[in-house]
Each structure stands twice: as structure tokens, then as C-alpha cells.
Amino acid sequence: MSTFTSVLAFPFHVLASVFRFIFQTLRIPFPRLPFSSLNFYRPLGGRAGPSDPYSVADRWVRSLEDETGAQCLSRAPANASGLDAGPSSLPGSGDLRSRYGAVGRRMLPDFVLGSYEEALRICQKEARIGCIILVSDEHDDVPDFKRHTLTDVNFVDLLHKNxxxxxxxxIRDREAWSAARKLQATTYPFVAFISLQPPRAPSSFTPNASRSTTPSLTVLSRHQGSSTPASGPTSTATLTDHITHQLLPRVSPFLGRIRAAARERELERALREEQDRAFRDSERRDREKVARRLEEEKRAEDEKRAEEQRLKAIEEARIMKEERKAKWRREARSALVGVEATGPHALRMGVRMPDGQRLVRMFERHDRVTALYCLVDTHLNPSESKEVVQEDAQSGEDALRDLMQQSGESTEEWWGFKLFLAYPRKEVAWTSGTTLSEVDGLEKGGQVLVEMISAGRKSEELPSGDGSDGYDTEESE
Structure with missing residues (x-):
């Protein structure tokens, strides 16, 4: 039946809409038509235009601004007129006037641009009171409601401050029509107030019903009908009186507790997040400290291993040098010393060792300085092996020179000692191929002193005295 009556009334509503559009454009009050109060019309497909809730709400708010000549609070710049508000005779309007300019400027409430469900979610999430306003341009009471109630400074300021x-x-739009059905609106303009309320106690007739402790959105009051006269259900006086003396005293304490609990939960959440962040930072610092310690330990271990390898290489090189030197002492040193000379032209050499021991040996004139050094080395480092490989002096001296080059040691480092003439004091340096008779001071024999320079031993210089070792030399003869 409702579909049939809607089809019959559709041409009249189309005609009324055309005339209303013309009258609104010319700013002429639209006369009351006999069929305009019929409430059996329902939208068959919605008005043409955007279908998303945001665009539909924005279009309706803009048309409301055009029709009333007012601006929503969110669209109006503060003190746009540049004039001081000055005193106002309207009670409760001082704040709004001081924020938005001079006397005579008209304002609309700050409408939520979105769907009806989005507005309800805001009320529930933020514990705020919702004011749902539904109109139908098919009702003659709507224009007066728009121009007087919705733009009344007391009403707008009351909604804004709270x-x-x-x-x-x-309701020609689908979203508003759906909201009207849910709110059971039958007459327009329609104003409903919605807010969170404590859950109702279960009925005594349903003893097994579970009691919920979660607040739920509840329709607190419905106001529908004409906004005139001043006692009308949607008039400014009626709505502001209802909000001030009934709605706010009833709802504000409960919503205040909800917001306080929400703030406490938010503080606890922020505290937990801060504690978690501090714990994570501490954990991160501990991990970094452990990583640094492990890295330092690894670096120290690597350095220690490298040092050990370096020392090992040095030790191996030293051992290798000592082994080569020991092999040379076992196999070739005795050959370089040779057999003691016995002829009348032999050179008698006296050698004073670092420990005070005196050695005397006869050398041939063509014997090399190497033989004298080998003699001293034989007494300082006696070989455990009795085997002697006989080599001629020349080949043995060449082999010795090659060993010195391979070891990388200097002459002094190889021998570990130096030889000096007793008087006058003069070093007898080792040189390959030099004979004893070619050394200045040893042409006829003589006395030499041994001074140690090897590592682990202190160089020791014995007093030369008069150079006598208790033996005569050819010089003395």
C-alpha cells in the first residue's frame, strides 16, 4: 500500500520541489500546500548525485548554508569580520560572538560529514552526546526550523561548548532515510539525542540472562514537529531548556566517568608503552654492550693469536737459525780451525776469554781470521757431536758466508762476540778471505781479548793491563 501511495503522490512532490526551488532561489517564503504534510512518501531511489556518505552530507550542509545564509563553525574563520564582538544582549552567546565576529553573523552547528554510523561511532568512542537532526523539505515546518532553530546562537553555542x-x-537521501527508520521518526523536523548509558538490569522474568557491564548507545529523547511557537517541540527554547536542565545533568556525570576511565587507561597504556620502550632501550643497550664486549674479546683474541703467531714465527726462525748454526758447528767449524801449526814461522796467538781463561794456539801465517773466530766459538759453544767433516778452508768459509746471508744476521750477531787487540786496543773484525798475517798487529802473533755481544749476555770488557798473558810472542823475541 505504501508503494502505491508513493507512486500516486510522486507527481505532486515533483511539482512542489520545483516551486520550492524557485521560491528558495528568489528568497521568497514558500506557501503551505495542502498535500505537503502527507507522510506516506518514501524515496524510491534516492536523489541524483554522489552516493558516498561524505559527499551526500557535504552537499546537504552546503545547501543548508545557502538556504539560511549561515556558516558551519568548522567552515567559518574566527573573527573573520575583524571587528570586536562587544557586549551582547543574548544570554550565553558571549563566547560564540567573541570567537566568530560581529553581531548579526549567523552560525550553524558543526555537522559531522559522513554516515550516520560514523557519527554513532564517534559518540561511542569519545563518550560524547550525539544530536541527530533529520528534515524533509516536504514539510512546511522545516524552513522555519532551519532559519531559526539551527541558526540560533544560544542553541549553536550550547552544542559547541558541550x-x-x-x-x-x-530523508530524501538514503543515509538520512535509514537513520529515520532506526530512530522511528514520523514527523519532521526531527531531533534526537543519543549517548552512552549504563546497561539495564536484566528482567526478573529472565533469571538466566547475563548481565552486561558495557555501556551502550541509547536514544535519550526525541523531538519532532513544528519549531513555532516558542513552546514547539523543536523550538530553540524547548531544545536548550531540555539540554540544560535534563540532558546534561542526566548524562554528563556518567560520560565524565567514562572519559576519566578512558584517560586513565590511556595514561596506563602510555606508561606501559614508556616502560616497554625503556625496557627495549635497556635491552638494546645490553645487546650492544654484549656485542661490543664480544667484539672486543674477539679482537683481543685475534690480536693475541696474531701475536702468538708472530712470536711463534720469530721463535721458529730463531730455532731454524740455531739449528743451522748448530749444524755448521758440528760439521764445518773444526775444519775451519784446522790443525795447530808447529813450524818456526807459526804465529802464536793468546786469547783471553770473558771468564778469564787464557787460550794459546799456533796458527800458520796463511790461516784466516775465520780460524781465530772459530777457535773462540769452539770454546764458547762446544759441539756435542764428535764427528768432523773435513772441508778445505776456502769452501768452508764460503759456506759460512752463505749461512750468514741466509740467517739475515750481521757478523756480530752470528758470532755473538768481538775480538780486540790487547794493546793497542783495536778491533779484529771478521772479513771473509783475510789471513792473520794481513791483520795489522797480528803479523807476528799477539794477544786478543774476547767481548760478548750475544743476547742474554752482557758485553764484558776485560782490563788489558800491559797486554801480557804470561807467554812470550815473536815480538818479544
Whole structure:
């Protein structure tokens, strides 16, 4: 039946809409038509235009601004007129006037641009009171409601100061029509107030019903009908009186507790996050400290291993040098010393060792300085092996020179000692191929002193005295 009556009334509503559009454009009050109060019309497909909730709500708010000549609070710049508000005779309007300019400027509530469900979610999430405004341009009471109630400075300021969630629409749009059905609106203009309320106690007739402790959105009051006269259900006086003396005293304490609990939960959450962040930072610092310690230990271990390898290489090189030197002492040193000379032209050499021991040996004139050094080395480092490989002096001296080059040691480092003439004091340096008779001071024999320079031993210089070792030399003869 409702579909049939809607089809019959459709041409009349189309005609009324055309005339209303013309009258609104010319700013002429639209006369009351006999069929305009019929409430059996329902939208068959919605008005043409955007279908998303944001665009539909924005279009309705803009048309409301055009029709009333007012601006929503969110669209109006503060003190746009540049004039001081000055004193106002309207009670409760001082704040709004001081924020938005001179006397005579008209304001609309700050409507939520979105769907009806979005407005309800805001009310529930933020514990705020919702004001739902539904109109139908088919009702003659709507224009007066728009121009007087919705733009009344007391009403707008009351909604603004108490942080109401205001949502509205025309039931010709699907979203507003759906909201009208849920709110059981039958007459327009229609105003409903919605807020969170404590859950109702279960009925005594349902003893097994579970009691919920979660607050739920509840329709607190419905106001529908004409905004005139001043006692009308949607007039400014009626709505402001209802908000001030009934709605706010009833709802504000409960919503205040909810917001306080929400703030406490938020503080606890922030505290937990801060504690978690501090714990994570501490954990991160501990991990970094452990990583640094492990890295330092690894670096120290690597350095220690490298040092050990270096020392090992040095030790191996030293051992290798000592082994080569020991092999040379076993196999070739005795050959370089040779057999003691016995002829009349032999050179008698006296050698004073670092420990005070005196050695005397006869050398041939063609014997090399190497033989004298080998003699001293034989007494300082006696070989455990009795085997002697006989080599001629020349080949043995060449082999010795090659060993010195391979070891990388200097002459002094190889021998570990130096030889000096007793008087006058003069070093007898080792040189390959030099004979004893070619050394200045040893042409006829003589006395030499041994001074140690090897590592682990202190160089020791014995007093030369008069150079006598208790033996005569050819010089003395």
C-alpha cells in the first residue's frame, strides 16, 4: 500500500520541489500546500548525485548554508569580520560572538560529514552526546526550523561548548532515510539525542540472562514537529531548556566517568608503552654492550693469536737459525780451525776469554781470521757431536758466508762476540778471505781479548793491563 501511495503522490512532490526551488532561489517564503504534510512518501531511489556518505552530507550542509545564509563553525574563520564582538544582549552567546565576529553573523552547528554510523561511532568512542537532526523539505515546518532553530546562537553555542556530535540530513537521501527508520521518526523536523548509558538490569522474568557491564548507545529523547511557537517541540527554547536542565545533568556525570576511565587507561597504556620502550632501550643497550664486549674479546683474541703467531714465527726462525748454526758447528767449524801449526814461522796467538781463561794456539801465517773466530766459538759453544767433516778452508768459509746471508744476521750477531787487540786496543773484525798475517798487529802473533755481544749476555770488557798473558810472542823475541 505504501508503494502505491508513493507512486500516486510522486507527481505532486515533483511539482512542489520545483516551486520550492524557485521560491528558495528568489528568497521568497514558500506557501503551505495542502498535500505537503502527507507522510506516506518514501524515496524510491534516492536523489541524483554522489552516493558516498561524505559527499551526500557535504552537499546537504552546503545547501543548508545557502538556504539560511549561515556558516558551519568548522567552515567559518574566527573573527573573520575583524571587528570586536562587544557586549551582547543574548544570554550565553558571549563566547560564540567573541570567537566568530560581529553581531548579526549567523552560525550553524558543526555537522559531522559522513554516515550516520560514523557519527554513532564517534559518540561511542569519545563518550560524547550525539544530536541527530533529520528534515524533509516536504514539510512546511522545516524552513522555519532551519532559519531559526539551527541558526540560533544560544542553541549553536550550547552544542559547541558541550562538544556535541551533530549529524543531520534530508530523508530524501538514503543515509538520512535509514537513520529515520532506526530512530522511528514520523514527523519532521526531527531531533534526537543519543549517548552512552549504563546497561539495564536484566528482567526478573529472565533469571538466566547475563548481565552486561558495557555501556551502550541509547536514544535519550526525541523531538519532532513544528519549531513555532516558542513552546514547539523543536523550538530553540524547548531544545536548550531540555539540554540544560535534563540532558546534561542526566548524562554528563556518567560520560565524565567514562572519559576519566578512558584517560586513565590511556595514561596506563602510555606508561606501559614508556616502560616497554625503556625496557627495549635497556635491552638494546645490553645487546650492544654484549656485542661490543664480544667484539672486543674477539679482537683481543685475534690480536693475541696474531701475536702468538708472530712470536711463534720469530721463535721458529730463531730455532731454524740455531739449528743451522748448530749444524755448521758440528760439521764445518773444526775444519775451519784446522790443525795447530808447529813450524818456526807459526804465529802464536793468546786469547783471553770473558771468564778469564787464557787460550794459546799456533796458527800458520796463511790461516784466516775465520780460524781465530772459530777457535773462540769452539770454546764458547762446544759441539756435542764428535764427528768432523773435513772441508778445505776456502769452501768452508764460503759456506759460512752463505749461512750468514741466509740467517739475515750481521757478523756480530752470528758470532755473538768481538775480538780486540790487547794493546793497542783495536778491533779484529771478521772479513771473509783475510789471513792473520794481513791483520795489522797480528803479523807476528799477539794477544786478543774476547767481548760478548750475544743476547742474554752482557758485553764484558776485560782490563788489558800491559797486554801480557804470561807467554812470550815473536815480538818479544
Amino acid at each position: 562538544d556535541f556530535v551533530v549529524w543531520g540530513g534530508d
